[in-house]
Amino acid sequence: MTNIARAEDFQANVEVFLSPGDPRHRGGIAAMVPFRKNNDSMSFVDGRFWLDDNTASEYNLAFGHRWFNSNRSSIFGLFGAFDHRKSSTDRDHNQLTAGAEMLMDDWELRGNYYYPLSDRYLVGVGGTNGSFSGNKLYANGIFEEALEGLDIEAGRSFALHGIGLDENWIHIGGYHFEGDAAGDVDGVSLRLTSFLRKNLSIGLAAQDDDLFGSEIRGEIRYSFGRASGGGKRTLSERMMQLVHRDIDVKTTAGVPDHLRTDLNSTVDVSPGAGVIHIDSSSEESTEDGSYEYPYKTIANCKAAECGTEDGAMIYVHEGDSDEDGGAYDTGTGWTLRDNQQLIGEGFDLYGIGGEGDYPEITTAYGDDLTLVTLADGNEVAGIEFNSDFEYGGTTALYAEDVGTFNIHDNRFLDLNVEGSEGYYGAGIGTARLSGGTTRGVIDNNQFFEVMYPVTVLSNDASESTQNLTISNNRFMDFDQAITVHNYADDAGSVTQNLLISDNSFVSDASSDPAIYAYNMANAYDSNEGGSAIQNFTLTGNILTTEGDGIYAYNYAYAEGDYGAFADQEFTIADNDFLAVDDDTGRFYNYAFGYDNTNASKATANQTIDINDLELNMTDGSGAAFYAYNYAYTNGADGSVANATSDLSVVDSNFHEMQSSGAFYIYNIARDENSADGGTPTATQTIEFNNFYLGIAQEDLAYVYNYAYGEDALALQMVDMADVEFVYVYDEVVTLSNHAVDATATQLVTIDQLRGYTSDYDIVRGYNYAHSYDADTLATQSIDATGLEEHYVENDEGAIFYNYSYAHGDNSATATSTNTLEDIYLITEDDVLDFYNYAWTGDYGSGTSTATQTNIVTDGYLNNTDTSDAGIMATNAARADYGSGNAFATQNNTFTDLDIYNEGNPGIVYIYNYAGVNENAYGNAVANQTNNGSDLYMRSEDNDGLYLYNWARDNAYGAGGDATATMNSTFDNLDIVTEEESVYIYNRAEGDNAYGSMSFDISNVEATTDEEALIIRNTASYGGTANMSDSTIEGFVSHGSEYEGIYIYNDTEDSAYGSGSMATMDIDLTNITVTGAGDQGIYIVNASTNPDTAYGSTADQTVTLTNVELAGAHDEGLYIYNFAEGGGVALQNVSADGLISRHNAEEGVYIYNRVDSYNYNTYSDVGTYGVQTVTLENTLITDNAGGGLVAQSYGNGSDATAEQTINLVEGDILFNGAPGGAYFSNITYDGSTSTQTVDLTDTNIEDNYDDVVLDESSDTEQTVTLPDGTIVTNVP
Structure with a gap:
């Protein structure tokens, strides 16, 4: 390649770089500036600065010269530099560097030499080769020094044209360094670099040796002095690339001490x-x-x-x-x-x-x-x-x-x-x-x-602070391994901070605790009071002992005007408690305000943080942890006691609790001298997160919150998440909230509590409010998601009690909210129990109020026993003595549940009760609201859905009123049962008893061996029972052994007090009943009052729309109205779209009966039965016992029976004996019976007899028939 260059092409080059790596990250700036140049060579200055994330920094200043060889195929270079480094230990190191290089089109070769100028630093002494001489002690020195050395490197370029990388380099090198303490160090290096553009590159580098170990780093570098285009750089362009050398002054800062100890030096360490x-x-x-x-x-x-x-x-x-x-x-x-x-x-x-x-x-x-x-x-x-x-x-x-x-x-x-x-x-x-x-x-x-290996005591000094670390010790066969006392008296202020870590405790010699911590602040005579603060951290310990593991006692006691303050904090993390025979940990937090004349004040705070604990208790009788938080006042007006406790259990495994349970947690506020107005407050916060329990003889957690005395306040908050257990021989979690003349509040959140089996409930919640001398409030909220247990052997799956009791003239209020979601429970007793109870007594005038809200959604519930329910919800208000009132309100919502039940009383049993007993002049009011949807219910032995509302005046009019109200809405029920699929019962008993029920039930499919649906409304002994605004829509019943639907409105014996009143108004729409063992639908309205001076009234209205009855072994539709012994029975039944066919007896049977015979003690009381039946768009066909039968019957001189039947646009076709329609009107012994039948728009054909009439000579019967009807008269 021909490399043509001009002097003006050699311009300054400034580069910035960022180099992330392991074990450090670096970034910096570098510049090369030519100061003398021609077409063949140049002289330059090279400067650079960098810093890393370990606070080390370095700058280098170099002068160099580069030149082309004669044919311009290579560049040669020489440089010399001064380097300064500030190490991560803030020590300065200087060195000189010299280097030479050769650059070619596709090759590079370079070497550098490093010579330190600074002296080494003594930074410590070695742990070996110490020696004595005279009264002196000598050891080898540990030094930080800069190392002398050299490195060489060769590089080769290559292209990756397929991905657009025209210039890439690989460099392989080696290095050697040496020092006085470090000795000789040899290592290898590797670099990979790719140029994305001529002025932008990325790279990866690695090196390894025995002193510094392995280092790998990436790099991105940008140049401000190069052309920004792509392609491979020419050799002339590389004339301005930065000199490559070791970026560090090699020092031994950060190198392990044994690698920088000089065995040939000695240091006086005496x-x-x-x-x-x-x-x-x-x-x-x-x-x-x-x-x-x-x-x-x-x-x-x-x-x-x-x-x-x-x-x-x-x-x-x-x-x-x-x-x-x-x-x-x-x-x-x-x-x-x-x-x-x-x-x-x-x-x-x-x-x-x-x-x-x-x-x-x-x-x-x-x-x-x-x-x-x-x-x-x-x-x-x-x-x-x-x-x-x-x-x-x-x-x-x-x-x-x-x-x-x-x-x-x-x-x-x-x-x-x-x-x-x-x-x-x-x-x-x-x-x-x-x-x-x-x-x-x-x-x-x-x-x-x-016996007592470590005991640390503080004096009752005015000021004292102790910081104690107990670590890495081994304790064997002790009575009490660590004893720590902290004590402040009157104006004293004492603080203890203790770290207990990585110790081993093994003893079978005593039942005393392995670790005993006592923190106490007293205030007797000083107005300033005492302050005691104790902070414990336990981590990494192993404990095996016959006695308690940890006993912590925090106590503030005040008799003076000011008070005492005690604060104790425990952190228990990453410990293994392998075998503890007694309690693993006992934590007591007390605040006592105890002065009869002064306004004493006591404050006790306790924090317990348990994290990553492994625990195994295979013997003994103790619990895992026992925490007790107690605030108490017995002082004058204004006395205050505050006790605050926080417990956290996270990421811990308790494998076996052989003789007891895991956690017993108590929070108590008690005002003993309530008349003087002390204010004790107990606050406790509990957290379980990612906790595992293997086997426990008693509860996983027993949590108790209690407030006693006027102005006493107990607040407890529980948060459980991701808790798992295998077998608990008692309740899994017990949550108790109790207020007596006080206020108690318990707030519980559970997210994922899952296990295999327990003997008793997975969750048991108690909320109690008792009032004697002051108003009382108990509030409990439980929100549980993800409850799972595969078998509860002897008890309920989960049970929740809400209870208020007003003993005297003060009020008691209990409020409970229970929300359960994503539940899987298999039990022997009730799967879920909800009890809400308000009670007054002791001849006082106090008011008792109990309010419970229960929400259960998305669950699988299975009860395998033959005597219990799937879900049982009970709401009760009871007034016993005195003039106090009792109010019980329960709201239940059950959705998206699969419920299997073998027992009695039913799959879902809901009970609402209001009772007034003898000598009680107050009122009892029970209100219950029920909502259910998407319920899949199976029982092989008993009822499906059972709703029972009962108001009872046991004083028979001599006391207060008992009022029970139930409102229910259920939708989309799939029920298979041995007994009744749905049983709805409203009952009022006694002169001042009022039972009111309404319901809306839709989309039910029921298969049962007994009745598919029973609806009963009963008033007795002067009570009033009202069932109104009630509807059933979309009800399907197949093959019930008895009636498909049984509707019963009645008054029972009323020999005491005034007459009874039973009123029912219900609508049934889109009903299908097939294969019933008795009647398809049986509707009864009855007023029975033998030997009474007061008449009772039973008033029933039933509306049927789109009802199909088929294949019953008895009548398809049976309607019965009955009045007896001075009673009044009023019944109105209307049907639109009724189909009754293929039944073994009559298609529709209507019977009105009035009977005063042998009940004539009170001759001035008349007996009346009035019944009206309207049938529209009716099809009655293929019934073996006949089509339509209507009977009116009177017996006794004061008996009056009236019955009206209208059949509008109906068909009576193909029915057996006695024919299409049979009408009977009979009287005895001077009674009066009137029956009116209108079948004008009816089609009656192809029957054995069209119409049969049967009447007494003294009765009044009017029958209107369509033309052409064949009438047969019975003489």
Whole structure:
């Protein structure tokens, strides 16, 4: 290739670049500027600057010269540079760089040499090759240095024309560097570069060596000095490309310490007061504490006042302490000075010791002694502490009023504590810390058969802060491994911060807790009050113990005017609790305001965060975690107690709870002296997220919220998500909210609670409001999505209670909302139970109000037992004694459910009750609203949908009113049952009982062995039952063993009080009943009142539209109106589009009966039966017992029967005996019976007899027939 260039073509080139990579990212700017040039050569200055994301930066300044060879086929170049780098550790490094290069059309070759100018930096000392001399300690240095070295590289270009990349390069190189500490380093490099345009390139580079490891980086580079066109650059254009060299001054910043330790250098690492040696194996007669002439005993060292200067290191060699009787003896005790280090040969000190050669320290002077007393700033390591005394106690290390300490890499053996201060510990027995800020580290120690290994106490100082780290320790066979007390009295303010991490706890020696944390603030006499703050973090621990795992106690107690404040925070993360016999964790949070004369104030806050915990409890009797939050006042007006607790359980697995449950959580606010107006407030927040429970003997979670006393407030919030269990031998989740003369609120959200089996409910919710001396409010909201359990062995799937009880003159209000979605439950008892109950009593005037809302959607419910329901919803209001009123309101919505049920009372059983008992003068009101749609219901033993509304006045008019109201809407039901598919019952009992029911039921397909649909409205003993505005549309029944549809409106015996009233008005549209074992549709209206002075009234209106009845084993349509013993029965039945055919008996049977016979005690009470039947567009055909039968019957002197029948545009065709139509009007014993029949527009043909008339001589019967009808009279 011919390369023609002119001097004016060599223009300045400025480039910017960005280089993301691993382990760092870089970016920078570079420039090449020619300052002397001709057509064949140029001299230039090259400058560049970059920085990376590790805070390192570098600049380079170079001067160079490039020239063409004689035939212009190659470019040669030389350069020299000064480089400055600021490393990531903020140290400066300088170097000189020189390089040479050769560029050809398709090849490149270059080499560079790097020479550091700066000295190396001592950045630490190595952990090996330490040595003693005299009273000095030496170790190898760790250095940061710039490395000397060189690199070479060769490159070849290639084209990828198919993708438009005309210029690409691959470069392969090698490098060598060396340093004083780092030694020799050899590595290889590889670069790939593609030019998208002449001024824009992308690249990828990698290098690898034993010192810096592997590095890979990408690069994008843009030039402001080159042409922007495409194609391959000419050799002349490459005259202005930047010099390529190592972008870094190679330093050892960031290199692992062992790779930059200089084994040929030594550094004095002695403390300022030097090193004092104790070695019982020394054979020297001289003892001065040097390495060459050590003290042989601790006593000798003490006698010589060894280490009289603060800050000395006392180094104890193993000596003869591993031999019988050879242990070092501290006598009556040994007290260190400030900042001294007590180091034993058991600790690896710069490579000295650490091979298990622990010097043994003990005492032969008896019980209740301290081996070593710490001062401020002490470090103790590499020692074995023990005691041969079985009773009494030996404290290994004791610290009081110290600022800092560091206790690590020791062994503590056979240390026991008995006596006056049992929990004051052994091992690191009692670290009694107070007075200012205290920081302590207890790390990598071993405790074997030590009763109380670590005990840390704060004094009741005015100000005290403790920061303690307990990590990497091993605790074996202890009574109580870690004991921490924090205490503030009156004006005191104490804070404890504890990190307990990566420890191992194994003990079968005691039932005491492994970790005991006590935080208390008291306020007695000071108006300022006490403040105690304790923060615990437990992470990476392994725990196996016979006793409790963690016992945390947070307590604020106030008697003064101001108060006490206690705050405790626990974080439990990434721990393995393998076997804990008692409770794994017990957390108590108390706020007590306790003063009868002053307005005391107490505040207790507790936070528990459990994250990534593995737990297994295969023995013992404890629970996993027990949390108790309690606010209490017993003080004067204005006393305040606030208790706040937050519990979070995330990403944790509890594998087996052999004898108990996982969580017992209590939140309590109690005002004991409510008359004085104390205000206790208990607030608890609970979160479960991604939690697994294998096997538990009791609840996965038992959650209790309780408020007692006037102005007491308990608030509990529960959030559960992604919770899974295998087998729970009790309830899975119990949620209890209870208010007594107080306010209790519980808010629960569950998202995905799934498991295999439990003995009792998957969720049990209780909401109680009890009032004695103050108004009470209990509110509970449960929102659950994704409940799944494959078998509940002995109980309900989920049960929800809402209960209010007004004992005296104050009100009780209970409000409950339950929302369930995406449910899969298989149970032996009711799958879902909802109870709402309002009750008044104790002769008071208080009002009891219970309101419950239940929403269930998208579920599979299966009850395998023969005595329980799929869904049971009960709403009840009861007034017992006094003048108090009870109000119960329940709203139920059930949609998109598949329900299988083997038991009684039904697949869906809904019960609404209002009752007033004797000596109760208040009112009981029960209101229930039910909505259901898209229900697939199957039962092999009992009813499908059962709606029961009952108002009962048990005082028989002597008390208040009982009112029960039920409104129901159901759509799209597919029901297969052993007994009734749909049973609707409205009942009023007693003079002041009022039962009201309305319903709208549509699109039902029912298959049953008994009735497909029963609708009953009953009033008795003076009650009033009203069923109105009720419709059934789109009802299909196949093959019921009894009636297809049974409609019954009646009044029962009314021997007490006034007469009863039963009123029913219902519409049936688009009804198909085939193959019924009895009647297709049976409609009864009855008033029965034997031996009563008061008449009862049964009034029923039934409208049938587009009804088809076929294949019944009895009548197709049976209509019966009955009045008895002073009763009044009024019935109006109309049908439009009725088809009744192929029935074993009559197609339509209409019967009106009035009977006062033998019920003449009250002769002035008449008995009336009035029935009107209108049939329009009717087809009655192929019925074996006849087409249309109408009977009117009177019996008794005061009995009156009236019946009117109109058949409009109807057909009576092909019916068997007694023919097309049979009309009977009969009276006995002076009764009156009137029957009017109009069949003018009726087509009657091809019957055995067209019309048969049967009447008594004293009756009045009018029958209007179409022309040509053949009439047969019965004499």
